[in-house]
Amino acid sequence: MSTLAAPYRFSDQFFAGARACIPVVISVAAYGVVWGVLARGAGLSLIEVVLMSGLVFAGSAQFVALDLWTATPSSLPIGPLILAALIVNLRYLLLTATLRPLFRPDQQWKGALMMGIVSDETWAMTVGEMAKGRGTIGFLLGGGVLAYCCWMATTVIGHTLGSAIDDPSKYGLDFAFTATFLALLLGMWKGKGDLVPWLVAALAAMVSARLIEGSWYILIGGIVGSLAGAVAERLRKNAD
Amino acid sequence: MLTSPEALMAIAGMALVTFMVKAGGLLLANRLPRDGFAAAWLRHIPGAVLASLVAPALVTGSPAEAIAAAVTALVYVITRSLLPAMAAGVLVVYLARLWLVG
Numbered sequence: 001m002s003t004l005a006a007p008y009r010f011s012d013q014f015f016a017g018a019r020a021c022i023p024v025v026i027s028v029a030a031y032g033v034v035w036g037v038l039a040r041g042a043g044l045s046l047i048e049v050v051l052m053s054g055l056v057f058a059g060s061a062q063f064v065a066l067d068l069w070t071a072t073p074s075s076l077p078i079g080p081l082i083l084a085a086l087i088v089n090l091r092y093l094l095l096t097a098t099l100r101p102l103f104r105p106d107q108q109w110k111g112a113l114m115m116g117i118v119s120d121e122t123w124a125m126t127v128g129e130m131a132k133g134r135g136t137i138g139f140l141l142g143g144g145v146l147a148y149c150c151w152m153a154t155t156v157i158g159h160t161l162g163s164a165i166d167d168p169s170k171y172g173l174d175f176a177f178t179a180t181f182l183a184l185l186l187g188m189w190k191g192k193g194d195l196v197p198w199l200v201a202a203l204a205a206m207v208s209a210r211l212i213e214g215s216w217y218i219l220i221g222g223i224v225g226s227l228a229g230a231v232a233e234r235l236r237k238n239a240d
Numbered sequence: 241m242l243t244s245p246e247a248l249m250a251i252a253g254m255a256l257v258t259f260m261v262k263a264g265g266l267l268l269a270n271r272l273p274r275d276g277f278a279a280a281w282l283r284h285i286p287g288a289v290l291a292s293l294v295a296p297a298l299v300t301g302s303p304a305e306a307i308a309a310a311v312t313a314l315v316y317v318i319t320r321s322l323l324p325a326m327a328a329g330v331l332v333v334y335l336a337r338l339w340l341v342g
Contacts, residue, residue, distance in 0.1 A: 082257055
């Protein structure tokens with residue numbers, strides 16, 4: 001799979017990735033503007049907005065950080081801010097692990113450096129491509145660079161200009177993520193073997209979303225569901 | 241006010257832990273065997289994560305989300321294309337929320 005020389009040109013793949021991510025990046029943009037507006041209200045300066053969007057580049061962690069941020073530096077809870085970012089982003093352990101097939105064994109460190117630009121949306125688009133036997137480093141980076149530039153630009157716009165959008169969900173834009181993830185999931189269907197991991201993941205996620213606050217449900221559903229899939233696969237193989 | 245040492249420290253720390261988990265996932269996966277149980281487990285993660293992202297949003301929201309999800313799935317199965325499925329989902333959830341809230 002990954003040992004074959006890719007018959008794709010990097011630039012073609014880069015633009016294909018960027019193009020494929022345009023619809024979902026529109027929603028990212030709406031949330032970027034809103035985050036910029038809220039960041040101003042929470043007391044972040046323009047430089048701090050640029051640094052946080054540019055260096056942290058993780059939407060959900062940045063929204064959580066605004067709840068903890070204080071306008072006076074002496075009372076800024078540095079430890080809790082870092083811990084919250086770690087906890088909210090823990091799911092990325094699972095997401096980037098699945099990108100292994102994109103890199104040759106000798107490219108792993110180069111790959112690790114590229115992982116900074118991965119976000120939920122561009123990850124999802126890329127694994128959707130990979131499930132169809134496509135998906136390349138260029139595709140991942142094309143979507144990633146587009147999402148990065150857009151997030152940077154819109155958070156700055158929100159901070160400096162304010163926004164006419166106060167709540168993207170008023171326009172159904174929050175559902176753009178759910179709809180995209182759902183369609184990508186359906187596109188990944190390969191047969192009955194997917195039924196067990198998907199159902200177990202959905203169930204585990206629904207239960208943990210109800211019981212535990214925060215984004216733990218993604219991590220819990222992802223781990224429990226994928227393990228169930230691997231166990232079911234092993235059991236089927238033993239039965240044959 | 242431009243920024244403060246405290247704010248810089250907080251942002252640098254957040255950036256560091258975020259990059260560590262993002263890079264860590266790929267590096268840890270590279271240490272796993274390329275066949276057998278571990279490989280099967282990795283193969284099932286994308287579907288399981290996507291199912292986990294979608295499922296709670298459908299049951300904790302109003303019926304609007306469930307209706308919109310059904311339309312999204314239907315449009316995707318018919319067109320096999322992401323954009324119309326997403327657009328239909330957003331449009332239907334917008335209309336359904338207007339209609340349900342009144």
